[in-house]
Amino acid sequence: MPTRRVACRECPHHRLDCFRAMNADEIAFMEDFKRGELIVDAGTPILGEGANSPSLYTVLTGWAVRYKTLEDGRRQVMNYAMPGDLIGLQASLFDAMGHAVEALTPMLLCVFPRENVWTLYERFPSLGFDVTWLASREERLLEENLLTVGRRSARERIAYALWHLFGRGSALGLVKNGELDFPVTQALLADTLGLSLVHTNKTLARLRGEGHVDWRGRRLRIPDPDALADIARARAGKPLKRPFL
């Protein structure tokens, strides 16, 4: 578990324009709050379902997947964690994670001691507010996924998921030359959408044949996002400036 320290004030993420700017006092506090950084390889389990972690994390780089499993092995992906997302909040609040988290790529995480979360609320209410904001945003993402899994057809689900994730990557500046480095497998996508792997593959093949998505290996490209959104019967919300801790 190698750790190192980079000053928050030099953190390149605060400068992305999808994130809200912090003032100097807040940054100073976060720098003090920060315990270190954590680097993990792709495939590393970060937090298990039910885990009671002493740390809270913010994703700096990389992707992770959040999922729950039934005892017999059936797995359902809840969501994906990308830069700016919090990992481990539930453990901080309830002493137990409701889902497991696993790295999909090499990741760089910012580590905060959970026992000090409380002082964050006391000393910087604005940051406490930000934590609520992020928790509520997770709730909103989950709601969209629930609508997708509950009421969209297989074709719509796949269109929705690819459009959605491409959009998130795009907002984070991860799309270069129209391409996104996409660490999701079809098996993962199937578990995200409540579909079987085989049916996911066949439906995806059709979407690909129609030219709506171009996904080979780890490279995802979406020629016409609006067209894909139409297929998914989805509409983009207005972009929000998010807090970044």
Added chain:
Amino acid sequence: MPTRRVACRECPHHRLDCFRAMNADEIAFMEDFKRGELIVDAGTPILGEGANSPSLYTVLTGWAVRYKTLEDGRRQVMNYAMPGDLIGLQASLFDAMGHAVEALTPMLLCVFPRENVWTLYERFPSLGFDVTWLASREERLLEENLLTVGRRSARERIAYALWHLFGRGSALGLVKNGELDFPVTQALLADTLGLSLVHTNKTLARLRGEGHVDWRGRRLRIPDPDALADIARARAGKPLKRPFL
């Protein structure tokens, strides 16, 4: 929109043992924060999807349903709001609700002005923390529903939903003589579980025939909750003391 005022310190809900006790200062603040009460009939739309409400609500009595819809009318219920639950937090944070909320029974709601939510964080960090707690709890409930809709069979889904809602009602002291006043229709249950009404009805009939659930009209009774949980492949988490605003 009739309103009246009852002192928070006399609010009977703080005494339920599923809720965390507030100290005198907190109660005094909430009393000041509180704008009034709202009484609505069953069937009243409280907040629409995308609504930007000036108020935030806490449910005092009654049930509401949170749902999202696709443009062609397909509906997915996210969750049910019961006493102690917050309604309208997303509007306070994002200027728009991600889901609609509608009363299923006559309801009594506590009304708070959204513009003062911020002062709550400033002046009573402990209450700001509680808001985060409640938001994160919603997230957790949504996760369970997503697992259910994505990976459980129709039989398991119905068993899960009835067991889950009966459990929540029970924790709130709503179960009397083993019976819960259950304002959910089969059509609503179908939309909760991502199933069709017809299949929901037939699967439910089987569960009923086997004696696992006794649901007639608005009265829900579950002879053996553990047996139903086994069918649902679910397990109860440890009961948590929740904040109540």
Added chain:
DNA sequence: CGCGATTTTGAGAGCCGTCAAGATACGTGG
């Protein structure tokens, strides 16, 4: 007593799941 909402039931179709096998890509060691 009558009307709308809700629940039931039956029939038939289809979307999607399961099983099975092969093809392709990828990482590793020789």
Added chain:
DNA sequence: CCACGTATCTTGACGGCTCTCAAAATCGCG
């Protein structure tokens, strides 16, 4: 640079869980 094992992706066949359509039976309520 090639061989080989593993992960991932494809494809085909078949079955069934769940959907849709349709209509009747009940319930709730004024």
